[in-house]
Amino acid sequence: MSQRFLYHSEVFFDEMDALGVLHHTRYLLHLERAQQKFFEQLLGVNDFNTDRDEDIYVVVHSLDTRFREPFEKPGPIVVDYGVERIRSSGVTMDFVIRDLEGKHLYCEGKRTVCKLSSETHQPTLWTEPFRAALEEYLK
Numbered sequence: 001m002s003q004r005f006l007y008h009s010e011v012f013f014d015e016m017d018a019l020g021v022l023h024h025t026r027y028l029l030h031l032e033r034a035q036q037k038f039f040e041q042l043l044g045v046n047d048f049n050t051d052r053d054e055d056i057y058v059v060v061h062s063l064d065t066r067f068r069e070p071f072e073k074p075g076p077i078v079v080d081y082g083v084e085r086i087r088s089s090g091v092t093m094d095f096v097i098r099d100l101e102g103k104h105l106y107c108e109g110k111r112t113v114c115k116l117s118s119e120t121h122q123p124t125l126w127t128e129p130f131r132a133a134l135e136e137y138l139k
Contacts, residue, residue, distance in 0.1 A: 003137050005041065005081040007034035008100075013074045021070035027097055027107045028065070034079035034095075035111070042133040050118060055130040058113040061090060065109040076100055083137035089123035090114045091134055 009030045017023040036048050039056050050057045071077065078098050085092040090112055097107040117124040126134070 002082060002139050005034070005038045005137060007037050007079040007081070009033060009077050009079060011071060011074050011077055016074070019070075021072050022106070024067060027067070028063070030077060030079055030097065031095060031111065034081060035093075035113075038081050042130060054118065054124075055115060055127055057118045058115050061112040061114045063109065063111050065107060067107050068105045071104075071106045077106065078102075081137070082139060083134055084110065084139055086126075086131065086134050086138060088125050089116075091126075094139075 007030075011022055011026070011030070015022055015026040015029075040046065040048060043053050043055065045053060048056060076099075078100055080096040080098060082094050083091060084094045092110055092112040094110050095108065096105060098105050114123055115126055116122060
């Protein structure tokens with residue numbers, strides 16, 4: 001059974017739009033924060049340092065997002081990440097943004113990131129330890 005990475009985040013009042021729901025762009029901000037913590041966990045570090053950890057030098061290649069139900073008041077959400085596919089320099093992750101109990105699904109989708117060389121800015125291979133850590137989350 002593959003693992004899932006769960007990131008608990010807090011939605012604040014200033015993220016709500018004029019209709020009183022979480023603005024669609026803010027979901028992506030919470031998704032980005034979750035990816036940072038996910039990669040930190042995979043690396044076994046407590047900070048995001050591209051000088052030390054080459055595997056976090058990534059760019060978003062694609063993002064497919066479906067909004068399912070509006071998030072209507074400030075409070076906690078969960079970003080639930082899994083790994084769908086690993087390539088030599090890319091990884092596609094599936095995600096769900098939901099409530100704490102899993103009764104409400106606000107947003108779901110897939111996100112692909114590509115690892116780049118910090119020197120050439122061209123795609124480059126994952127390190128073996130990082131790839132192995134990613135594989136623990138592979139479906």
